[in-house]
Amino acid sequence: xxxxxxxxxxxxxxxxxxxxxxxxxxxxxxxxxxxxxxxxxxxxxxxxxxxxxxxxxxxxxxxxxxxxxxxxxxxxxxxxxxxxxxxxxxxxxxxxxxxxxxxxxxxxxxxxxxxxxxxxxxxxxxxxxxxxxxxxxxxxxxxxxx
Ligand SMILES: [Zn+2]
Numbered sequence: 193x194x195x196x197x198x199x200x201x202x203x204x205x206x207x208x209x210x211x212x213x214x215x216x217x218x219x220x221x222x223x224x225x226x227x228x229x230x231x232x233x234x235x236x237x238x239x240x241x242x243x244x245x246x247x248x249x250x251x252x253x254x255x256x257x258x259x260x261x262x263x264x265x266x267x268x269x270x271x272x273x274x275x276x277x278x279x280x281x282x283x284x285x286x287x288x289x290x291x292x293x294x295x296x297x298x299x300x301x302x303x304x305x306x307x308x309x310x311x312x313x314x315x316x317x318x319x320x321x322x323x324x325x326x327x328x329x330x331x332x333x334x335x336x337x338x
Pocket of ligand 1: 328
């Protein structure tokens with residue numbers, strides 16, 4: 193069913209618009225203050241400015257363009273997980289560390305897998321696994337528990 197939908201999206205512009213509208217109904221689970229922070233950092237980053245500009249003007253190749261969304265100037269990655277379509281704000285490198293720290297302490301310093309899973313439902317960042325591993329290895333609270 194999903195494949196058929198994508199194929200139709202490719203074949204017909206009008207249905208493509210329909211797909212987008214359907215995606216847009218999905219909720220974002222990150223707080224407004226975090227989104228503001230992410231937006232501010234994205235706007236400092238040349239790579240992000242470039243992707244957002246191209247996305248807005250339709251210059252990105254279709255396959256790439258359809259995996260992103262831009263809302264209120266924030267770049268989101270559209271991710272299919274467990275049959276659900278998630279809109280995950282793309283975290284700039286400069287914020288990865290503080291966002292991992294925020295989630296990791298929010299779940300009371302649970303381990304690597306739990307921290308990674310909590311992040312996966314909220315944010316998108318390339319290199320997330322490595323960053324989480326490194327963060328936990330260096331977390332003073334987790335170290336003291338050992
Ligand atoms: Zn910890």
